Amino acid sequence: MLEPVTDTEKTDATAAPARALTPRHRARTQTVADIIRLGRRHLALHGAAALSLRAVARDLGVVSSAVYRYVESRDELLTLLLIDAFNELGDEVDAAIGAVPVDDHAGRFTALGRAVRTWALREPASYALLFGSPVPGYNAPAERTTVPGTRVIVALIGILESAFRAGRLAVADAVRAEIPTALQADLDTIRAQFGLTVPEELAARGVLVWSALFGAVSFEAFNQYGPDTFSVPAELFDHHLAVLAGVAGLQLRASRDDG
Amino acid sequence: MLEPVTDTEKTDATAAPARALTPRHRARTQTVADIIRLGRRHLALHGAAALSLRAVARDLGVVSSAVYRYVESRDELLTLLLIDAFNELGDEVDAAIGAVPVDDHAGRFTALGRAVRTWALREPASYALLFGSPVPGYNAPAERTTVPGTRVIVALIGILESAFRAGRLAVADAVRAEIPTALQADLDTIRAQFGLTVPEELAARGVLVWSALFGAVSFEAFNQYGPDTFSVPAELFDHHLAVLAGVAGLQLRASRDDG
DNA sequence: TGTACATCAGTGAACGCGCGTTCACTGATGTAC
DNA sequence: TGTACATCAGTGAACGCGCGTTCACTGATGTAC
Numbered sequence: 209m210l211e212p213v214t215d216t217e218k219t220d221a222t223a224a225p226a227r228a229l230t231p232r233h234r235a236r237t238q239t240v241a242d243i244i245r246l247g248r249r250h251l252a253l254h255g256a257a258a259l260s261l262r263a264v265a266r267d268l269g270v271v272s273s274a275v276y277r278y279v280e281s282r283d284e285l286l287t288l289l290l291i292d293a294f295n296e297l298g299d300e301v302d303a304a305i306g307a308v309p310v311d312d313h314a315g316r317f318t319a320l321g322r323a324v325r326t327w328a329l330r331e332p333a334s335y336a337l338l339f340g341s342p343v344p345g346y347n348a349p350a351e352r353t354t355v356p357g358t359r360v361i362v363a364l365i366g367i368l369e370s371a372f373r374a375g376r377l378a379v380a381d382a383v384r385a386e387i388p389t390a391l392q393a394d395l396d397t398i399r400a401q402f403g404l405t406v407p408e409e410l411a412a413r414g415v416l417v418w419s420a421l422f423g424a425v426s427f428e429a430f431n432q433y434g435p436d437t438f439s440v441p442a443e444l445f446d447h448h449l450a451v452l453a454g455v456a457g458l459q460l461r462a463s464r465d466d467g
Numbered sequence: 468m469l470e471p472v473t474d475t476e477k478t479d480a481t482a483a484p485a486r487a488l489t490p491r492h493r494a495r496t497q498t499v500a501d502i503i504r505l506g507r508r509h510l511a512l513h514g515a516a517a518l519s520l521r522a523v524a525r526d527l528g529v530v531s532s533a534v535y536r537y538v539e540s541r542d543e544l545l546t547l548l549l550i551d552a553f554n555e556l557g558d559e560v561d562a563a564i565g566a567v568p569v570d571d572h573a574g575r576f577t578a579l580g581r582a583v584r585t586w587a588l589r590e591p592a593s594y595a596l597l598f599g600s601p602v603p604g605y606n607a608p609a610e611r612t613t614v615p616g617t618r619v620i621v622a623l624i625g626i627l628e629s630a631f632r633a634g635r636l637a638v639a640d641a642v643r644a645e646i647p648t649a650l651q652a653d654l655d656t657i658r659a660q661f662g663l664t665v666p667e668e669l670a671a672r673g674v675l676v677w678s679a680l681f682g683a684v685s686f687e688a689f690n691q692y693g694p695d696t697f698s699v700p701a702e703l704f705d706h707h708l709a710v711l712a713g714v715a716g717l718q719l720r721a722s723r724d725d726g
Numbered sequence: 727t728g729t730a731c732a733t734c735a736g737t738g739a740a741c742g743c744g745c746g747t748t749c750a751c752t753g754a755t756g757t758a759c
Numbered sequence: 760t761g762t763a764c765a766t767c768a769g770t771g772a773a774c775g776c777g778c779g780t781t782c783a784c785t786g787a788t789g790t791a792c
């Protein structure tokens with residue numbers, strides 16, 4: 209499925225042949241993995257706009273045209289890197305959430321946020337590819353990137369929805385904001401799409417918390433704070449997460465046990 | 468001050484000679500302005516990483532080497548564009564704030580947020596240069612970009628501080644979060660630096676609101692929401708702003724008039 | 727188990743392209759006397 | 760007001776570089792009989 213697609217090939221993930229894999233096939237799989245790995249390294253060193261098939265070929269120890277056996281074009285390589293990065297982030301977020309009890313919704317939210325930040329700071333170039341400036345002239349193919357690209361928000365929605373169903377998600381009336389009609393309709397569409405029972409106000413706040421989380425991570429990953437402003441950025445981030453949990457409507461578990 | 472700097476030149480903004488400007492001097496000023504304008508156009512069409520002196524020279528109708536009369540290098544051009552964009556954003560934010568009465572702190576906050584969003588959506592490439600992925604291999608010279616680069620946060624701090632002094636900035640005790648020691652020290656440094664009287668908790672929330680605001684704008688400017696998810700994105704954004712005003716501790720003016 | 731053919735990985739040369747930057751130069755503009 | 764010299768804008772050629780992509784090819788691996 210990672211080869212240049214021809215008419216006679218199946219393109220879905222189930223296309224792997226039933227018979228045992230040949231050495232050649234295994235070598236191909238390995239080479240594709242190497243290309244992605246080297247591509248990510250190149251990304252980290254020179255940025256997405258400078259990502260070059262020739263450079264990857266050099267690192268791979270192969271003539272530049274050979275890479276076309278594995279990757280249709282430069283854009284195809286970008287797509288592979290995009291999907292790979294989305295999935296790595298998604299895996300780490302899922303693992304972090306999974307390590308916290310299901311009923312500790314605030315804890316799961318914190319785990320999600322920290323996992324995003326940790327990954328972003330470890331892989332700033334990949335993070336920039338996913339959440340930074342769009343790469344000029346490149347359009348991600350939605351049919352391949354949408355599922356991996358929505359894993360974090362889907363996980364966040366899952367946490368909030370299950371907190372709501374457990375009666376542990378609520379907004380103080382005093383701070384409730386108006387929701388105009390068009391937004392209301394959009395939120396209803398989303399709620400139907402995901403089978404959500406959270407009311408619109410909470411859904412809207414979920415979107416805010418989502419974008420605010422990535423705003424905080426982006427500011428740190430993209431060096432928007434000066435170099436010396438925050439000596440322990442993790443403390444700032446954790447504070448933000450705590451406030452954002454409240455914004456989302458999550459009731460903290462450790463400090464109070466009513467509810 | 469925009470020429471390649473030589474040993475004998477002054478480099479500060481006050482270096483303009485007292486005598487009347489010669490036609491040649493006026494032409495030079497005009498050409499520098501044209502270079503910045505064309506550079507921004509190139510930025511919008513092809514992105515920062517692809518910004519090219521040769522392309523600017525072509526648009527200017529001049530041979531590529533001629534541009535070196537005005538700009539020391541490609542990085543210097545990037546710096547000029549960065550400063551120009553920061554100042555345009557800063558001007559528009561200041562104008563938007565200035566159109567709202569000084570004592571309407573929440574209104575000023577909303578005006579600031581909307582101005583940032585409006586500018587970002589109108590100038591997505593410049594926005595990406597300022598707040599998106601770092602340009603690989605380029606380091607902005609802090610001594611020239613810090614002042615224009617901090618205008619928005621300085622404006623935001625001004626609004627929050629004056630709201631606090633007017634007794635209209637407060638956080639409900641129920642949602643107060645802990646502030647660990649290192650963060651506390653950092654916030655105290657900032658407070659001293661800007662002569663702020665707002666307590667640490669509110670200062671920390673100011674930072675959160677700042678990054679959340681840009682997170683919301685970035686999600687929209689960088690197309691993180693799907694193309695059809697929100698039919699009237701401005702409604703979503705305004706809702707976010709309203710919630711964020713509450714997060715910052717601002718009391719709304721329209722709905723309630725208690726002190 | 728052996729042979730004939732098909733598939734595939736990788737080579738090396740070539741295409742046309744754009745880039746940043748330097749350099750010696752010409753001719754116009756500005757300045758000092 | 761006029762002349763001599765200095766400054767400056769812009770030219771055109773050249774440097775060495777990297778890029779994506781195509782193409783005909785060689786030799787190794789896999790498959791059908």
